[in-house]
Amino acid sequence: MRISFVILLSLVANIMLAAAWFRTTHASPKPVEEAAVIEPVMETAASPPVAVSEDGAIGLTSQARWSDLQTEDFREFVRRLHAIGCPEETIKDLVLAKLNRNFSVKQRALWQDNDFNSNDYWKPYKRQRDPAMAKKNRGRMHEWRDLQKEKTALLVELFGVDVEKERRKEEGFGEDWGWNSGSLAYLPEAKRDAVQKYLDDFQEKQQEFYASIQGAWDSDVRAERDRLEQEKMDGLAQILTPQELREYALRSSQIASQVQSGIRGVDLTRAQYEALFDVRSKYGDSIYNWSDEGNDAETIKQIEQNKKDLQADIASTLGASKAQELERAEDYSYQQLNRLAKRSNLPPGTAAKVYDFKGAAEKAVQELAANTDLTPEQQQAARAQIKTETEQAVKAALGDKIYKRYMKNGGWWMNNLSQPPRHN
Amino acid sequence: MKLRLIVLMLCLAGNVLLATALIRHSRQAPPHPETPAHTPSKAVHQKKPAPTEIAADVAEAQISDFQWSQLDTPDYVVYIARLRMFDMPDTQVRDIIYGLVEAIYRPRRGVLRPPKKPDDGKFWVQHFYWGGVDSQLTKMQRDQMTALRKEESDLMKSLFGDDFDQQRAKDTGSEDWIEKLNGFIPKELRQQVQDINQRMNEDKQQIYADNEGYMDQDSQADLRKIEKKYHDEMAKILTPEQLMEWDLRNSDTANQLKNDLSAFDPNEDEFRALFQYKQAQEDLNPSSDPDSDAPQLTADQRQAIADKRKALDDQLAQTVGTNRVAEYKLEQDYAYRSLIDSGVPKESVFKLDEMKKQAEDAASKIRNDQSLSAEDRATALSAIRIETQNSINELLGTKPAKRYSGQGGWWLNNIAPITKP
Numbered sequence: 001m002r003i004s005f006v007i008l009l010s011l012v013a014n015i016m017l018a019a020a021w022f023r024t025t026h027a028s029p030k031p032v033e034e035a036a037v038i039e040p041v042m043e044t045a046a047s048p049p050v051a052v053s054e055d056g057a058i059g060l061t062s063q064a065r066w067s068d069l070q071t072e073d074f075r076e077f078v079r080r081l082h083a084i085g086c087p088e089e090t091i092k093d094l095v096l097a098k099l100n101r102n103f104s105v106k107q108r109a110l111w112q113d114n115d116f117n118s119n120d121y122w123k124p125y126k127r128q129r130d131p132a133m134a135k136k137n138r139g140r141m142h143e144w145r146d147l148q149k150e151k152t153a154l155l156v157e158l159f160g161v162d163v164e165k166e167r168r169k170e171e172g173f174g175e176d177w178g179w180n181s182g183s184l185a186y187l188p189e190a191k192r193d194a195v196q197k198y199l200d201d202f203q204e205k206q207q208e209f210y211a212s213i214q215g216a217w218d219s220d221v222r223a224e225r226d227r228l229e230q231e232k233m234d235g236l237a238q239i240l241t242p243q244e245l246r247e248y249a250l251r252s253s254q255i256a257s258q259v260q261s262g263i264r265g266v267d268l269t270r271a272q273y274e275a276l277f278d279v280r281s282k283y284g285d286s287i288y289n290w291s292d293e294g295n296d297a298e299t300i301k302q303i304e305q306n307k308k309d310l311q312a313d314i315a316s317t318l319g320a321s322k323a324q325e326l327e328r329a330e331d332y333s334y335q336q337l338n339r340l341a342k343r344s345n346l347p348p349g350t351a352a353k354v355y356d357f358k359g360a361a362e363k364a365v366q367e368l369a370a371n372t373d374l375t376p377e378q379q380q381a382a383r384a385q386i387k388t389e390t391e392q393a394v395k396a397a398l399g400d401k402i403y404k405r406y407m408k409n410g411g412w413w414m415n416n417l418s419q420p421p422r423h424n
Numbered sequence: 425m426k427l428r429l430i431v432l433m434l435c436l437a438g439n440v441l442l443a444t445a446l447i448r449h450s451r452q453a454p455p456h457p458e459t460p461a462h463t464p465s466k467a468v469h470q471k472k473p474a475p476t477e478i479a480a481d482v483a484e485a486q487i488s489d490f491q492w493s494q495l496d497t498p499d500y501v502v503y504i505a506r507l508r509m510f511d512m513p514d515t516q517v518r519d520i521i522y523g524l525v526e527a528i529y530r531p532r533r534g535v536l537r538p539p540k541k542p543d544d545g546k547f548w549v550q551h552f553y554w555g556g557v558d559s560q561l562t563k564m565q566r567d568q569m570t571a572l573r574k575e576e577s578d579l580m581k582s583l584f585g586d587d588f589d590q591q592r593a594k595d596t597g598s599e600d601w602i603e604k605l606n607g608f609i610p611k612e613l614r615q616q617v618q619d620i621n622q623r624m625n626e627d628k629q630q631i632y633a634d635n636e637g638y639m640d641q642d643s644q645a646d647l648r649k650i651e652k653k654y655h656d657e658m659a660k661i662l663t664p665e666q667l668m669e670w671d672l673r674n675s676d677t678a679n680q681l682k683n684d685l686s687a688f689d690p691n692e693d694e695f696r697a698l699f700q701y702k703q704a705q706e707d708l709n710p711s712s713d714p715d716s717d718a719p720q721l722t723a724d725q726r727q728a729i730a731d732k733r734k735a736l737d738d739q740l741a742q743t744v745g746t747n748r749v750a751e752y753k754l755e756q757d758y759a760y761r762s763l764i765d766s767g768v769p770k771e772s773v774f775k776l777d778e779m780k781k782q783a784e785d786a787a788s789k790i791r792n793d794q795s796l797s798a799e800d801r802a803t804a805l806s807a808i809r810i811e812t813q814n815s816i817n818e819l820l821g822t823k824p825a826k827r828y829s830g831q832g833g834w835w836l837n838n839i840a841p842i843t844k845p
Contacts, residue, residue, distance in 0.1 A: 007432050014438045064490035066512040086492040093523025094516060097595070104597030119604050121673045122695030124685040127765045170530045172537030186547070214766045216827035251547050260550050273548040292830050292842075336640055343634035343643070401715065409642035 074098075078158050092163050099151050106147055110140050134211035138204065186247050187240070194239050195248075202232050218292045222285065229254050250274065255281050262330045265338065272318055276326070279313045328355060336410040344402045354397050354406075358413055361390040365417055380418070387417040500524070500583055515595045521583060522592065529576045536565045536572070563630055570626060586615070608669045609662070616661055617670070624654035651676060672696065677703050687755045687764035688748075697743040698752065704736050759832020768824050775819055776828075780835060783812040787839045802840070809840040 069080045074095060081091045155163045184192045206228055213221050233253070237245050250256055250273075259273075259280050268276070286306045289295055295303070315323035328334045338351040364386050368379055391414055395403045407414070495506040500521055507517045538560060558566060580588045593600040606614050627650045635643045655675075659667055672678050672695075681695070681702055690698060708729050721729070741749045751770070755761045760773050790796065790804045813836060817825045829836065836842075 007428065010432065010436055010439055062490040062494055064510075066507075066510050066516070081492075084490055084492050087496070089527060090492075090520055090523060093519055097516075097519035097523075101595070101597050108597070120692070121678075122682075122690060122692045124682045124689060127686055127762075130767060167530060170534050172534030172539075185543075214823065214827060215762060215831070216823060217830050218826050220826075256548075260548050263548065264550060268548065270545065270548075291834075291837075292826075335638075339635055339638055339640065340642060342636075404715065404717075405642055408645075409640055 074154065074158060088159075092159060095158060096155070096163055099154065103147060103151055107144060110143055131208075131211040131214070135208065138207055183252075186251070187244055191239060191244070195236065198235055198239060199232075202235065206232075219290065222290070225254075226285075250277055255284075263326060264329055264335075266322075266325050266329045268322075272322065275317045276314065279310065279317055282313070283310050328352070331355075333358070333410060333413070337406070340402065340406060340410065341398075344398075344405075346398065346402065350397055354394050357390055357393050357397070361386055361417055362413070383418045387414060390414055390417060504583060514591075518584060518588075518591060518595055522580065525576060525579060529572060532572055533569060536561065536569050538565075559629075559633065563633075566626065566629065570622070605673055606670075609666060613661055613666075617658060620654050620658050620661075621674070624650060627654075648676075671703070672699055675703075677706060684756060684761070685752075687761045687770070688752055694744050694748065697740060701736055701740045705733070708732055708736075757832060759828060762831060763820065763824055763828060766824060766827075768820055772819050776816060779812060779815055779819070783808055783839060784835065805840040809836055809842075812836065812839070 064084075069077065069084070071077050071080070078091055078095060081094070152162050152164070155161075184195055187195060209224060209228060233245070233249070236248055240248065256277065259277055263273075263276070283306060287303060287310055289300055289303045293299075311323060311327060314326060318326070334351065334355045337354055341351040341354075365383055368374070368382050368386070371379075374382065394406070394411070394414065398406055403411075495503065495510055497503050497506065504517055504521060507520065508514075512520075537558070558569060561569065577589070580592075584591060589602055590600050593602075602614065602618070606617060609617055628647060631643055631646050631650070632639070639647070655667075655671075658670065662670060678699055681699055685695070685698070688694075737749075744752070754774065754777055755764065760777065763773050763776075764770055786808050787805055790801055790808070793801070796804065813825075813829075816828065816833070819825075820828060
């Protein structure tokens with residue numbers, strides 16, 4: 001009997017305790033976790049505390065809320081989202097968006113004194129020639145790149161892949177997205193990082209130099225440019241084999257850049273390019289008549305001779321036809337004509353044809369001027385005839401409409417054909 | 425008797441458990457009633473960072489009965505409503521839905537982009553990427569890309585409202601360029617203006633593509649034709665005042681002016697006055713249509729234009745002030761502007777201009793002096809050159825003076841050629 005009474009008391013106590021526990025849990029406030037939300041709440045949806053919507057179609061039966069998932073720690077955030085079965089891509093979207101928001105704040109802080117937020121439409125574009133400011137901006141660029149690397153590293157840690165890179169690939173941008181990606185792919189993989197690091201560091205030096213000259217381009221500047229170029233090649237020679245260094249020079253040296261910009265539209269084999277590179281390297285800057293040098297007539301004559309020698313060298317190395325093609329490719333009037341022909345969908349070879357008309361007509365006028373047997377009137381009549389014939393030939397090649405355009409942009413030389421030659 | 429004892433033990437155990445649960449619950453924020461306290465989720469066994477340990481326990485207890493599948497649905501409208509009901513801020517709701525939509529459109533855009541050509545090893549062939557990531561697309565691909573972007577944009581707007589782009593700019597912490605550039609346009613017209621602007625940019629892109637980025641006189645004339653066409657279209661929906669505001673912010677004239685005024689540093693009123701001046705000057709000299717012959721002006725027409733130019737100059741002087749106009753005209757010389765941009769004081773540049781005038785006057789007098797022999801004339805001109813060069817070096821400093829001789833200082837060579845030391 002006594003035991004039964006104790007059991008009864010205990011059961012009553014159980015019921016009371018259970019009721020108290022039940023009431024407490026239902027009356028409890030929102031968890032303290034809310035203080036640790038990672039996202040700034042821009043707008044909170046005015047959702048009802050009930051689980052079912054008015055039409056009953058979008059019922060949410062759980063009392064759980066977004067704030068329950070919040071934490072400042074990205075790893076923990078991802079873990080919590082995984083724990084409730086949030087789809088992987090949505091987790092990536094949420095994390096990437098948050099990371100980009102943080103990134104954007106830091107980026108704006110980096111450039112805050114650069115009119116980043118200016119809404120003043122009347123403010124002019126500023127050209128930054130101040131070397132100190134240029135240096136500061138380079139520092140900012142480095143910081144910006146570091147921030148990007150930090151973000152990438154965190155994404156890889158959280159998801160095992162660089163989510164942004166994956167998405168760029170999906171977007172069709174391929175692996176080598178970025179300003180400098182893939183440019184050292186011809187080097188053995190083991191050396192690429194070292195070379196890239198060396199070039200990045202060296203670029204800092206070069207940028208410093210270009211900022212310091214403030215746009216000047218005189219013999220001192222050119223000498224310093226050449227010295228820096230040599231220093232860069234010497235530094236690379238410490239990392240690369242002679243053959244690898246040669247590959248670098250063929251692609252990225254100063255001479256390579258000059259050669260490559262002059263061969264646009266000319267089809268060359270590797271052997272031809274290498275031969276051209278070697279010939280051009282021999283002449284260096286000796287083919288330029290820099291305006292600041294104040295060269296006398298003798299020096300200018302020598303420079304002109306150097307140019308002729310270079311052309312002859314190219315012709316003997318690559319053949320006369322290729323040399324002619326290369327010479328034409330460097331002529332602005334041909335480039336202009338070629339662009340006009342291309343954008344007007346004229347048949348291939350049209351630009352070369354008109355360019356040849358130009359060469360032939362100008363040569364004929366020169367020969368005419370040298371012909372002392374003709375009277376001035378006969379000369380004038382002959383020039384007029386050359387002009388008329390040339391105009392007709394050019395018109396036939398381009399068509400009336402494009403001819404009209406050409407005459408306004410590049411075709412002025414035809415007007416000069418009938419002008420008496422100028423004697424200085 | 426034995427059974428009663430067992431029941432008693434069970435009841436007492438229940439008392440202890442319930443009392444413990446009650447005490448623990450009253451010491452910390454309790455979970456929701458459906459959630460048994462500290463039910464471990466499948467991830468709870470992972471090692472957690474110390475500072476978040478307690479909070480994580482609580483949150484897990486809170487959500488342990490919850491699965492994302494309770495929210496997830498292919499119907500975006502329902503999904504958005506559920507996410508909001510989940511108390512998710514709109515920023516994150518947009519992050520999620522935009523992410524889902526992007527996951528559909530990203531590969532569709534990717535398909536339009538031509539696959540990278542296999543490396544042909546011809547590293548010496550320079551490729552010119554004249555304008556952005558889509559510069560290599562064909563016209564048809566660009567049109568399809570635009571259509572895809574519009575489709576995606578329309579979908580997002582149907583879900584979040586017409587100002588989705590602005591919301592998104594706010595979400596991502598980036599500039600709200602639409603507001604910045606088009607804030608003065610009534611909201612109901614912004615979409616139309618944007619559409620016109622977009623079509624103009626697409627047409628311009630085609631010209632850049634056709635020219636591989638090289639813009640010569642001919643292609644620039646084509647660009648101007650396109651700009652005029654769309655400007656006329658915009659004039660049909662905007663008031664003249666709105667169109668003026670648009671031009672001040674977006675036109676090529678305004679952009680060119682902003683470039684040319686780097687040293688002048690105008691205030692807003694000056695910029696507006698100079699813009700109107702420049703625009704009126706351009707109207708007096710309309711660029712010729714590349715496909716038609718330029719009209720031949722009569723002497724009267726030419727005089728009328730000269731008179732209008734004079735009137736515009738007078739008007740500008742009245743608005744901006746004579747001194748500022750003189751400065752503006754001086755700084756239209758790139759070499760002078762470039763000196764100021766690089767830190768040479770404006771006063772020095774004004775002095776330099778004065779020196780130039782004096783040296784050229786002096787040289788002209790010597791050239792016209794018939795009493796001088798050719799040799800004496802050359803010597804005198806050379807002396808002017810040397811003296812002027814020295815003065816310029818002193819005025820500007822060696823480095824800027826060197827740069828000036830390479831950029832705008834050609835006139836010195838016209839006085840007398842440079843002589844090597």
